[in-house]
Amino acid sequence: MSDAHFEDQYLRLLREVWERGDERRDRTGVGTRSLFGPTLRFDLSDDRVPLLTTKRVAWKTAAREMLWFLTGDTNIRELVRQKVHIWTDWPLDRYRRATGETIDRDAFEARILADPDFAAQWGDLGPVYGKQWVNWDTYEPAGEGLFRLGKPVNQIAELVEMIRHNPTSRRLLFTGWNVAELGGMALPPCHMTYQYHVAGGRLSGMLWQRSCDLGLGFAFNAFSAAMLLRMLAQQCDLAPGELVWSAGDAHIYLNHAHLVEETLARTPRSEPRLHIARRPASIFDYAIEDFAVTDYDPHPHIAAPVAV
Structure with a gap:
């Protein structure tokens, strides 16, 4: 041993x-x-x-x-609510680059929690881990070469x-x-x-x-x-x-x-x-x-x- x-x-x-x-x-x-x-x-x-x-x-x-x-969630709002900050740097960097505002992390997270519309626009990470794990998009024919969303995997x-x-x-x-x-x-x-x-x-x-x-x-x-x-x-x-x-x-x-x-x-x-x-x-x-x-x-x- x-x-x-x-x-x-x-x-x-x-x-x-x-x-x-x-x-x-x-x-x-x-x-x-x-x-x-x-x-x-x-x-x-x-x-x-x-x-x-x-x-x-x-x-x-x-x-x-x-x-x-x-849960399949891809927005940092729920993480921030639980005082988890490990994903904040990416949307914060995107917000600073897009707006030129020199906001710090605490102020950014406060806005994420206080304003659902702000969170929806700036807190989403895109289709990262959870989205793919529990909600992988599929597509099915919709006629004439078109496709529509099917049942996710x-x-x-x-x-x-x-x-x-x-x-x-x-x-x-x-x-x-x-x-x-x-x-x-x-x-x-x-x-x-x-x-x-x-x-x-x-x-x-x-x-x-x-x-x-x-x-x-x-x-x-x-x-x-x-x-x-x-x-x-x-x-x-x-x-x-x-x-x-x-x-x-x-x-x-x-x-x-x-x-x-x-x-x-x-x-x-x-x-x-x-x-x-x-x-x-x-x-x-x-x-x-x-x-x-x-x-x-x-x-x-x-x-x-x-x-x-």
Whole structure:
């Protein structure tokens, strides 16, 4: 039995990318160091969860975001109402560019909450994650070469049914990468494809990310993927197995040097557990109050800028 901490593999990857990664210019203009194709594996048995301990992670924020995705909502208003700010920077940047107004985040969010029309115009992110997960558009012939909207596809509902009734299928997956709608998204999906595998009464899952910010994004991505796997397992009467995380471009932003150095100077501690208090009627009926994390004793949070 290995005494290695689950976080050690993340720290090895962080060091490898920082020391050996290809330094390159990127879309944001900040610049990154990047490696291609790493894979990490996390055991989710006995309520284990890959929640980083070398810095405090706001796991409830990640959980609220995941629950928001499952509603199909694409407007930041509901997130802001829950004091979740992680998606505000994109519509705020769009508003500033369009109007020239030098409004700060707090004032922008206050207007989002106070004015539904303002929120509708400026708070929408386009057809991002939730839209594709539970409301993927389809089209049907409407005569003379015309098409109209058909019945949308709820990939998550279909996934649950497939896991329950055809658990050996190699099609237990969903994706957010809708090529036709990428241009309308505030940010194309980074954690884009999830696939699942049932064996021995256990549900394992794989998350493939086309792009992963190891300094900030990974902590949320790994926790959220584990949380979703646990929800699916519960809904399908399976035990949680393993989470396999894989990335295309795994990178660290050049302005995150302090974050990397401080993180690598710390020693992982504790083995967090994620508990689910009840089994709701469906995958779409979970609430934030259903989740609790125990045995979490992290090092202090490390602040770092988000590249937009």
